[in-house]
Every structure is written in C-alpha cells, then in structure tokens.
Amino acid sequence: MEPINDKFIEMVTAKAEVDLRISDFAPVSMLNVPTHEISRSKFPAIDYHNHLDAQNPGEVLQIMDDCGIEKCVNITMQTGEKAFEIHRKFKDSSPDRFETYAWFDWTDLDSENFWQKSVERLEKYVEAGFCGIKIWKDLGLTLREKNGELLRVDDERLAPFFEKAGVLNFPVMFHISDPDAFFLPIDRFNERFEELAAHPDWGFYPSHFSKDELLMQRDSIFKRHPKTTFVCAHLAEKSENLAYVTQLLDENPNVFVDIGARTAELGRQPYTAREFFLKYSDRILFGTDLVPEIEMYRLHFRFLETADEYFDYPSHASRQGRWQIYGIYLPDDVLQKVYRENALKLLKR
Numbered sequence: 001m002e003p004i005n006d007k008f009i010e011m012v013t014a015k016a017e018v019d020l021r022i023s024d025f026a027p028v029s030m031l032n033v034p035t036h037e038i039s040r041s042k043f044p045a046i047d048y049h050n051h052l053d054a055q056n057p058g059e060v061l062q063i064m065d066d067c068g069i070e071k072c073v074n075i076t077m078q079t080g081e082k083a084f085e086i087h088r089k090f091k092d093s094s095p096d097r098f099e100t101y102a103w104f105d106w107t108d109l110d111s112e113n114f115w116q117k118s119v120e121r122l123e124k125y126v127e128a129g130f131c132g133i134k135i136w137k138d139l140g141l142t143l144r145e146k147n148g149e150l151l152r153v154d155d156e157r158l159a160p161f162f163e164k165a166g167v168l169n170f171p172v173m174f175h176i177s178d179p180d181a182f183f184l185p186i187d188r189f190n191e192r193f194e195e196l197a198a199h200p201d202w203g204f205y206p207s208h209f210s211k212d213e214l215l216m217q218r219d220s221i222f223k224r225h226p227k228t229t230f231v232c233a234h235l236a237e238k239s240e241n242l243a244y245v246t247q248l249l250d251e252n253p254n255v256f257v258d259i260g261a262r263t264a265e266l267g268r269q270p271y272t273a274r275e276f277f278l279k280y281s282d283r284i285l286f287g288t289d290l291v292p293e294i295e296m297y298r299l300h301f302r303f304l305e306t307a308d309e310y311f312d313y314p315s316h317a318s319r320q321g322r323w324q325i326y327g328i329y330l331p332d333d334v335l336q337k338v339y340r341e342n343a344l345k346l347l348k349r
C-alpha cells in the first residue's frame with residue numbers, strides 16, 4: 001500500500017474550513033429514507049399544555065382547524081383579575097375549543113393568611129370554570145419568604161391547598177425543575193450548550209436544591225395526597241430517564257404526565273419511548289408547550305404516528321440539542337388515548 005502522501009493531506013485540509021464555529025455548523029443530512037408529512041392528526045387531538053395569553057383566539061382556531069386539534073388548554077401565566085379576563089376572552093371566542101388552567105399566585109406570599117387565601121382562590125377558579133391549576137418551577141428555585149428562606153416544594157403549609165384540589169376534583173399541574181442539562185455547568189460537555197449559551201438565565205447551576213432533591217420533594221406530595229390528581233408537565237422533568245418516570249407512574253396512580261416540549265428527548269430514544277407509550281397509554285397527555293403553528297403540530301404527528309427516521313424535532317427558535325428524532329408509530333388505540341381520551345377524563349369534572 002502506498003503511504004498517504006503529504007501533498008494529498010495538504011490539498012484536503014486546504015479545502016475544509018477547519019476552524020468552522022459550532023454555531024455556523026448546519027449539516028444537511030444525506031440520508032435517503034421514506035418521509036411522511038402528516039397534515040392532520042389521525043384522531044382529534046387535545047393540546048393539553050399550551051400558553052395562549054398573547055395569542056388571538058381566532059388565529060389559533062384557524063391553526064387548530066387546519067391540523068385536527070379539537071381543543072387547546074391555555075395555561076394562563078396571569079394571576080388575579082387578569083387571569084379571569086383571559087379565561088373569558090377564550091371562552092367567549094369558542095366555549096368548546098378552549099380551556100384555561102390557572103397559575104398559582106405567589107404575589108402576596110408575605111401577607112397574612114396567604115396559605116388560606118390560596119385555598120380560597122382555588123375555589124374561585126373552580127367556580128369560574130377553569131380546568132386545573134399549575135405550580136411552576138419558581139417554587140424550589142427562586143421563591144423566598146420575607147426572612148430570605150427559599151420555599152421548599154413540599155412545604156406543609158400547601159397541604160390544605162392540595163387536599164381541597166382533591167375534594168373539588170381539580171387537577172394540579174407541576175412544572176418543578178427543568179432538563180438535567182440545565183443543572184450542569186454551561187461548558188463544552190453540556191449537551192444543550194447552544195440553547196443555554198443563548199439563554200444563560202435558563203441554567204441553574206449551582207442551585208440551592210439539586211434537581212434530584214427538588215423532584216424528591218415534589219414526588220412526596222403525590223403520596224401525601226393520593227386523592228388529588230396531579231399532572232407532571234414535561235414527562236415529570238425526567239424525559240432523559242424514562243425508567244424514573246415509569247417508577248413514578250407505577251407508585252402513584254394519581255399522576256399523569258404530559259409530553260410538552262419533550263419530543264426532542266423522546267424522539268432520540270424511540271425504542272424506549274415507544275415501549276413507554278404502549279405501557280402508559282392511559283396516563284400520557286398530548287401537549288406541545290409551543291406557540292401554535294401548523295408545522296409545529298405536524299412534526300408532533302409525524303413523531304407519534306410514523307416510523308420516519310432522522311428528522312427535525314419541533315422546538316422554540318433555539319434548538320434544544322444537536323440531534324434528530326425518529327417516529328414511534330403508535331397504534332390507533334394508543335393514539336386515541338394520548339391525543340384525546342386521557343385529556344377528556346381530566347377535563348370532565
């Protein structure tokens with residue numbers, strides 16, 4: 001065999017841009033495999049996790065009609081009178097197509113009787129026809145009391161709130177913590193480096209409570225309030241580790257999970273994800289957590305319904321990580337439950 005000569009190496013490296021910046025790297029796949037564009041979901045779908053406060057209901061409806069979305073659940077990020085205004089705006093526009101989740105109100109945390117007031121607010125949301133209430137990740141990461149103490153997720157003063165939610169059959173959604181990578185240094189080993197570099201404030205390293213600790217606090221609530229229904233947004237924040245979610249669902253029959261903004265994670269582990277969907281088809285909710293757009297919905301359908309390989313996942317403007325996803329070709333009965341029936345169970349109160 002002839003030795004590789006220096007002249008050849010020189011020629012090749014001269015042509016390649018060896019100093020290409022990672023942010024400029026945009027490889028085009030040469031893979032030639034079947035692709036299926038799914039324009040409408042195979043069955044009517046309920047988007048159980050979205051944020052529509054800033055959207056025009058009529059425009060959202062048009063997108064829903066184009067894609068086969070029967071209902072959209074708006075998790076309002078407003079509190080107080082504004083939350084009720086948002087609820088009315090969407091209900092007035094189309095009462096059967098929009099539902100509203102309330103947002104736990106911490107604004108008067110330092111006031112007297114705050115915990116009792118939280119229970120009373122809950123009752124008002126139920127009366128007004130909201131369909132659930134969400135507790136966000138500021139609990140456990142940033143919310144502090146007057147004395148400077150960080151609030152714990154499992155703070156026992158919240159117990160009457162969870163008990164009341166159980167009595168009123170009103171689901172409580174938790175979004176506690178975030179992806180694993182957000183709790184690690186933003187360095188060259190971080191698999192979501194580009195996303196975190198674009199949004200450094202999304203990183204929590206080093207946090208007061210570790211992610212494991214935050215989830216442990218959250219999970220203890222499910223056991224303490226077995227008669228209350230909980231929805232863990234974003235696959236309980238453990239889409240990187242479906243064995244964790246499996247155990248969580250096995251141990252807590254009162255817990256559901258939504259898949260909002262986690263198609264990227266699920267689609268890069270298609271064998272594990274498919275098995276997970278088949279096993280927990282009664283407990284998984286379709287949700288997107290992305291601004292309603294036709295292409296965004298279609299990518300979700302392609303992921304859930306087809307066996308397509310190596311395609312872009314739906315995402316915000318900034319990508320979550322540098323990988324492609326694979327479809328998990330769910331059978332019809334599973335699709336019907338995930339798209340619609342599980343959500344209807346929670347909406348019917």
Ligand SMILES: [Zn+2]
Nearest residue numbers: 049051260289
């Ligand atoms: Zn969300």
